[in-house]
Amino acid sequence: MLMINEKQIQQLYKMSDAMEDIRTILKAKEQEKIANPHRTVIEFPEREASALYMPSADLAGDVAGVKVVTIFPENPAQGKPTTQGMILLTDAANGEHVAMMAASYLTRLRTGALSGIATDLLAKKESRVLVVIGTGAMAFEQVLGVLAVRPIEKIILVNRTPAKAQAFGEKLNDFGVKISWEVENNVAKAVKKADIICCATRSNEPVFDGADLQPGTHINGVGSYLPRMREVDEATVARADKIVVDDLAGVKGEAGELIHSAKNGTWSFEQVYGTLSELTVANRHARQSDEEVTFFKSVGTAYFDLAVAKGVYAKALLIGAGVNVEM
Numbered sequence: 001m002l003m004i005n006e007k008q009i010q011q012l013y014k015m016s017d018a019m020e021d022i023r024t025i026l027k028a029k030e031q032e033k034i035a036n037p038h039r040t041v042i043e044f045p046e047r048e049a050s051a052l053y054m055p056s057a058d059l060a061g062d063v064a065g066v067k068v069v070t071i072f073p074e075n076p077a078q079g080k081p082t083t084q085g086m087i088l089l090t091d092a093a094n095g096e097h098v099a100m101m102a103a104s105y106l107t108r109l110r111t112g113a114l115s116g117i118a119t120d121l122l123a124k125k126e127s128r129v130l131v132v133i134g135t136g137a138m139a140f141e142q143v144l145g146v147l148a149v150r151p152i153e154k155i156i157l158v159n160r161t162p163a164k165a166q167a168f169g170e171k172l173n174d175f176g177v178k179i180s181w182e183v184e185n186n187v188a189k190a191v192k193k194a195d196i197i198c199c200a201t202r203s204n205e206p207v208f209d210g211a212d213l214q215p216g217t218h219i220n221g222v223g224s225y226l227p228r229m230r231e232v233d234e235a236t237v238a239r240a241d242k243i244v245v246d247d248l249a250g251v252k253g254e255a256g257e258l259i260h261s262a263k264n265g266t267w268s269f270e271q272v273y274g275t276l277s278e279l280t281v282a283n284r285h286a287r288q289s290d291e292e293v294t295f296f297k298s299v300g301t302a303y304f305d306l307a308v309a310k311g312v313y314a315k316a317l318l319i320g321a322g323v324n325v326e327m
Helices: 006-012 015-030 105-122 136-145 162-173 186-192 236-241 249-256 256-262 276-282 304-318
Strands: 002-004 038-046 049-058 065-071 083-091 099-102 129-133 154-158 182-185 196-199 220-223 242-245 294-298
Touching: 002 083, 002 304, 006 099, 006 105, 006 304, 015 105, 015 136, 015 249, 049 304, 065 105, 065 220, 083 105, 083 304, 099 304, 105 136, 105 220, 105 242, 105 294, 105 304, 129 136, 129 186, 136 162, 136 196, 136 249, 154 162, 154 186, 182 304, 220 242, 236 256, 242 249, 242 276, 276 304
Parallel strands: 002 099, 129 154, 129 196, 154 182, 196 220, 220 294, 242 294
Antiparallel strands: 038 049, 049 065, 065 083, 083 099
């Protein structure tokens, strides 16, 4: 079995790779070549933590995988990462388990790639200002995904702890992002300036007021993934001219903001404009005017992880990365 650690993956697999591989698997999903059982979530309420077990298979590509990811928000105080994960990759032609790889970076990367693809389909072509609400680990690849598809000139960072937003901006500089950024403590002021908003928090309450959205804004919501979580308020859901989701079954069970609006009768899942796979296969830009408010909701699902794990494994074999271990 090939073992591939986080550092090796970061060196060989980038945002452009992830976006290409996810576009490919989105097309396979529309061709009904993906098996994607509902994931199992185990919550640890005393720690506000979760463990997720996520299996999937590419029936055309003869490959299967399962990701196990844990999210423990108290970990940073102990010097440990909030999110930790592993992916087991299996050859579905003979059942051989061929690779085990770290999944934390890949989870962030595939989520950023999804937002990049959605942004390409939904945001105004001339979007210039990106607002990032929540500057934890997941947010960094959100920025990279948006920068891959839109000519952003300014990034506004919002976090409950301004020092964390400042450190995030410095990390962008260290990574080589040569775009001006600023920290804004007033979320309403930030939202009113936004062409694109990326929300990457685990909040149980909305992180901005939908009334502050300007016409033409696109929102990516990727942080909330449980029914009790709500990054986006009812006003935003009601204002959105188009709501696109990463996986319809997933959001019906896990997207708290949409579930909340549906239960209150202010919105219905029948109003979902489409899934990301549908729009990708149709190869159409979904925005019809610069005045529309658009919202992409992602809760994540296993076949996205399978897409990037396949890509990493292929690259690792090509260049001889990783360590072969006899199990």
